[in-house]
Amino acid sequence: MTNQCEIKFTKLDKEKLLLTLSGNWKLDNNIPDASVIEEKILSFSGIGYLEFITTDVAEWDSGILTFLIKINEWCSKNNIKMETGGLPQGVQRLLALASAVAEREGARRQFVREPILSQIGSGTINFVHSTIEILNFFGEVSVAFMRLLRGKARFRRSDFLLILQDCGINALPIVSLICLLVGLILAFIAAIQLMMFGAQIYIASLVGIGMIRVLGAVMAGIIMAGRTSASFAAQIGTMEVNEEIDALKTTGISPIEFLVLPRVIALVLMMPLLCIFADLMGVLGGFIVGVGMLDIGITEYYNMTVDSVGINNFLIGIFQSCVFGVLVALAGCLRGMQCKRSASAVGDAATSAVVTGIISIVIATAIITILCNVLGI
Amino acid sequence: MINSESHITVHDLTMAYGSFVVQRNLTFTINRGDIFIIMGGSGCGKSTLMRHMIGLQKPAAGEIIIDKLNFWNAEVRERETMMRNFGILYQSGALWSSMTLAENISLPLEEYTDLSSNDIKEIISLKLALVGLSGFEDYYPSEISGGMQKRAGLARAMALDPEILFFDEPSAGLDPISAKLLDDLILELRDSLGATVVIVTHELASIFAIGNNSVFLDSDTKTMIAVGDPNKLLAESDNPKVQNFLTRGKIHYEQTS
Numbered sequence: 001m002t003n004q005c006e007i008k009f010t011k012l013d014k015e016k017l018l019l020t021l022s023g024n025w026k027l028d029n030n031i032p033d034a035s036v037i038e039e040k041i042l043s044f045s046g047i048g049y050l051e052f053i054t055t056d057v058a059e060w061d062s063g064i065l066t067f068l069i070k071i072n073e074w075c076s077k078n079n080i081k082m083e084t085g086g087l088p089q090g091v092q093r094l095l096a097l098a099s100a101v102a103e104r105e106g107a108r109r110q111f112v113r114e115p116i117l118s119q120i121g122s123g124t125i126n127f128v129h130s131t132i133e134i135l136n137f138f139g140e141v142s143v144a145f146m147r148l149l150r151g152k153a154r155f156r157r158s159d160f161l162l163i164l165q166d167c168g169i170n171a172l173p174i175v176s177l178i179c180l181l182v183g184l185i186l187a188f189i190a191a192i193q194l195m196m197f198g199a200q201i202y203i204a205s206l207v208g209i210g211m212i213r214v215l216g217a218v219m220a221g222i223i224m225a226g227r228t229s230a231s232f233a234a235q236i237g238t239m240e241v242n243e244e245i246d247a248l249k250t251t252g253i254s255p256i257e258f259l260v261l262p263r264v265i266a267l268v269l270m271m272p273l274l275c276i277f278a279d280l281m282g283v284l285g286g287f288i289v290g291v292g293m294l295d296i297g298i299t300e301y302y303n304m305t306v307d308s309v310g311i312n313n314f315l316i317g318i319f320q321s322c323v324f325g326v327l328v329a330l331a332g333c334l335r336g337m338q339c340k341r342s343a344s345a346v347g348d349a350a351t352s353a354v355v356t357g358i359i360s361i362v363i364a365t366a367i368i369t370i371l372c373n374v375l376g377i
Numbered sequence: 378m379i380n381s382e383s384h385i386t387v388h389d390l391t392m393a394y395g396s397f398v399v400q401r402n403l404t405f406t407i408n409r410g411d412i413f414i415i416m417g418g419s420g421c422g423k424s425t426l427m428r429h430m431i432g433l434q435k436p437a438a439g440e441i442i443i444d445k446l447n448f449w450n451a452e453v454r455e456r457e458t459m460m461r462n463f464g465i466l467y468q469s470g471a472l473w474s475s476m477t478l479a480e481n482i483s484l485p486l487e488e489y490t491d492l493s494s495n496d497i498k499e500i501i502s503l504k505l506a507l508v509g510l511s512g513f514e515d516y517y518p519s520e521i522s523g524g525m526q527k528r529a530g531l532a533r534a535m536a537l538d539p540e541i542l543f544f545d546e547p548s549a550g551l552d553p554i555s556a557k558l559l560d561d562l563i564l565e566l567r568d569s570l571g572a573t574v575v576i577v578t579h580e581l582a583s584i585f586a587i588g589n590n591s592v593f594l595d596s597d598t599k600t601m602i603a604v605g606d607p608n609k610l611l612a613e614s615d616n617p618k619v620q621n622f623l624t625r626g627k628i629h630y631e632q633t634s
Contacts, residue, residue, distance in 0.1 A: 154488075159475060243471035250431050250465050251485045252457050 003058065005031050009040060015048035017041060022056030027063035034070035041080070050075060052086035065094055137334050141264065144257045153257040160262040167228045168270040172277065174227065179219050179278040183207055183285020186215075191294055200294045204301045205308030207286030213313040214320070216278035218365055220271065221324030225357030229332035232263050233353035236336025237346040245337075255337070264329040271325030272318050279317060312377055320368055324361050331356040384409040384573045385430070385541070390439035392425050399425050402600050403439070405592045412567055412574045412587050414607060417594035418622065423577045424468070424545055426594065430575065431543055432460050443541075461489055464539030464572075468546045470526035472518040478505065478529050479514035485536045504532040508562065524555045531559075535566070542566065544576040548583055556580065560587050581625060585611070593619050 008020040025031060041047055050071075057064075068084075068091070075082045084092050114122070147153040190206045236259055239245050248255050283305060290296045335353040339345050385407040392399040399422040407413045415423045428434040430441060432448070441448040443459055451459065472481050482501045486492060492500070505511055508528040518526055527547065534542060544563070548556035560583050567574050578584060584591070584607045591610065593603040595618060603610055603619045611623045 156476075156480075162475075239474070242474065243467040243469055244473050246428075246433055247465070247467060247471040247473065249433060250460060250463060252460060252488060253484070 003029065005029055007032060007037065009044070011044055012051070014046060016051060017044055017047045017049070018051050018053060020053045020056070021064075022054075024058050025060040025064035025067070027061055029063070031063045031067050034067055034074065037071065038074050047080055050080060050082045052084070054087055054091075057088065060088065060091065064091060065098070068095060069098065133338070134334065137337070138330070140256050141260055141330065141333075144254065144261050145264075147257065148261060153254075153261060155258050155262045160266060163262055163266040164270065166231070167224065167267050168273065171224065171227060171270075171274060175220050175223055175274050175278050176281045178223060179211070179216060179281040180285045182215060182219055183211055183282035183287075184289055185285075186210055186282075187286040187289035191289060195294070200290070201296055201300065201304055203286060203290045203294065204296070204304035207290075208283055208305040208309045209313055211282030211286070212279045212309050212317050214317065214365065214369070216282055217271075217275045217317045217321040217324060218361065219282075220274045220278045220321060221328060221361045222358055224267065224271065224274070224324070225328045225331070225361060226354055228267065229328045229353045229357040230350040232329065232332030233336040233339070233349040234346055236260075236333060237339030237349040240336070240339045241341050241343070241346060260330075260333040260337070263333055264326060267329035268322055268325040271321040271328075275317055275321035279314075316368070316372060316377065320365065323364050323368070327360040327364060328357045331360060382409045383407070384411070384444065385575070386442040387430075388440050388442065390426075390429065390441065391437045392422060392429055392434070393437040398437070398599060400594055400599055400601070401438075403592070403594075405601070405604050407573060407575065407590065409573055410567065410571060411590045412563065412576065414584050414588035414591035415575065415577045415594065416579055416584060416591055416607070416622070418579070418596055421594040421596035423579075423594060427543055427545055427575065427577050431463055431465055432456060461537060462540040463543060464534035464537065464541070465543045466527070466530045466534045466545065466547060468549060470518070470523075470530035472526055472530055472533065474518050477515050477517055478510065478521075478532070481518070481529065482533050482536050485533070489537060500536070504535055505529070507535070508532045509558075524551050527551065527559070531562070535570075538570060539572060541573045541575065544574070544578070546578055546580075547576060548578065548580045553582075556583065557586075563587055579622075581623065584623075593622070 003024040005023045005025055006021070008022075010018040010020065012018050019037075023029070041050070068087070072082050072095070084095060087095070144153050187203050187207050190203050191200065194200050194202055194206075236245075239259070245255050245259075248258055287301055287305075290301050291298055332353045335349045335356060339349040383406045387403055387405050387407075390403040391401040392403075403426070415426055417423050425434065429436055430448075436449055440450065446455070446459060448456060448459060472478070473484070476484070479498075479501045482504055483497050486497050486500060490497075501514060502511065505513060508531050510525060510528055510532065513521065513525070513529070518529065521529065527550075531547075542563075547559055547563070551559065563574055563576070564587055566572055576583070576588070588607045591603075591605065591607045592601050593610070594600075595602045602616055603614050607623065610619055614620060614623075
């Protein structure tokens with residue numbers, strides 16, 4: 001005897017058709033397509049009853065059930081009565097169970113494509129709502145900061161110190177590595193061009209001004225957006241999922257004061273320090289290329305850097321890094337506080353925090369650069 | 378212990394998320410010293426009702442009156458004062474994960490009292506001892522089991538000797554014996570502290586063992602369909618949904634007749 005799914009049709013009388021099933025009716029055993037069987041049944045015209053004999057069915061699984069459910073649906077549409085008496089006991093019970101609770105009206109999701117105009121409309125409304133939300137959050141943080149200045153806001157010192165450590169000293173290795181390499185790359189690219197004019201010495205000013213005025217702060221900001229902003233969002237988001245934020249609120253503690261303020265303050269304090277370090281490492285990268293490859297003297301390179309950079313460029317860099325500190329911390333905390341109550345929402349919050357952080361850094365850089373240009377600094 | 382002075386009154390409350398109404402026309406009274414059960418099938422808005430009563434979600438309509446004061450019409454300050462009398466045990470415990478158990482309990486104490494750090498330490502030991510967690514002061518929530526987290530959450534909820542204790546599914550995720558011990562603890566707290574207890578649960582054993590008043594929320598009609606002592610509801614209610622729920626699907630006709 002083969003294990004092939006087989007089905008035999010025997011016409012019992014004018015209206016009754018007997019289906020004899022045999023073999024292994026399992027999912028991986030090529031169960032015949034229901035539509036083929038349906039056509040076959042139609043070819044015996046005038047059928048009103050179906051009966052089954054399944055004594056030769058050796059094994060079965062969900063495959064036979066889906067097959068029979070399809071046949072059953074088709075039968076009830078075509079006014080044919082299906083007698084399940086001849087099916088295996090287990091199959092009969094499962095079929096009864098599957099049809100016990102009728103499909104709930106309207107439960108099945110219908111995916112309707114929204115017309116383009118309505119998409120634009122709801123997009124605009126969402127944009128307005130999210131802008132209002134961001135402004136609200138900014139306002140709440142400002143109020144909390146004012147309360148802190150008046151000595152009314154409170155958070156735990158140990159939390160603050162931990163955050164300080166996490167976004168300060170723990171971020172140093174990656175900031176130094178990346179800024180050293182950015183300095184090197186900048187110097188390399190400039191070297192090829194400047195050597196054509198024998199103006200290698202200007203590498204010192206190019207790398208110096210580039211790193212100290214803009215790139216040091218921007219690189220540090222982007223690294224912190226990827227590193228710290230995501231971690232803020234995930235921490236606060238998980239607290240939201242875990243009802244810890246609710247517990248804070250009902251204990252009468254403002255989550256903004258308790259969770260957001262220490263993070264913003266820590267990052268604003270640490271960013272300028274990271275920026276100074278990033279500046280140094282970038283200049284060191286340029287120095288390695290200049291002195292090591294282009295034979296510029298050590299003192300010569302140093303003097304050129306000091307002469308060309310000047311205090312203004314340095315201060316602009318530091319100012320930018322403070323701004324980035326606020327933006328990155330706020331982006332992380334905002335997305336964390338907006339987190340919904342599920343595991344995937346925490347992931348979304350972290351992603352969205354990094355994106356928001358980087359976008360706001362780039363926009364802020366553009367604004368500050370244009371302002372400096374207008375003011376002639 | 379139990380007198381019939383009303384403590385919390387919910388009047389014609391409608392709860393909604395945006396335009397989606399969860400429950401409407403809820404009206405019931407919780408007396409001082411009651412153990413009040415909010416019950417109903419999954420997803421009928423039990424926890425949402427509790428979120429309204431503890432100040433996390435504003436009603437769409439209607440009012441909640443606690444100690445003759447309108448909870449949601451009060452000034453923010455006043456509402457916060459009222460909330461100081463609440464002790465809340467969340468479904469997951471909701472201990473602050475970056476703090477040890479001792480710090481978790483001390484935070485509300487530091488926030489609301491002027492106790493010295495020594496006094497606070499003593500209170501922490503007492504509250505942990507009451508829930509059977511003596512010696513666990515310096516453990517972080519992630520280092521103890523789920524049942525212990527729940528009990529620690531209860532210790533935190535009791536930190537300020539609240540007048541009203543709220544429990545969100547206290548026995549969810551606990552084995553039958555721990556659940557029974559928690560029930561005993563709740564009874565004990567009610568009797569010794571004289572607190573009013575509000576419990577969201579669908580654990581039948583607890584409902585009959587400790588509840589003396591209840592409201593039954595229905596998700597189909599989106600309103601309450603029964604109110605009163607759960608044991609009496611079992612004996613007297615002729616609503617098939619309530620009977621079905623309270624008998625776990627087996628309606629005992631001999632009891633209802």
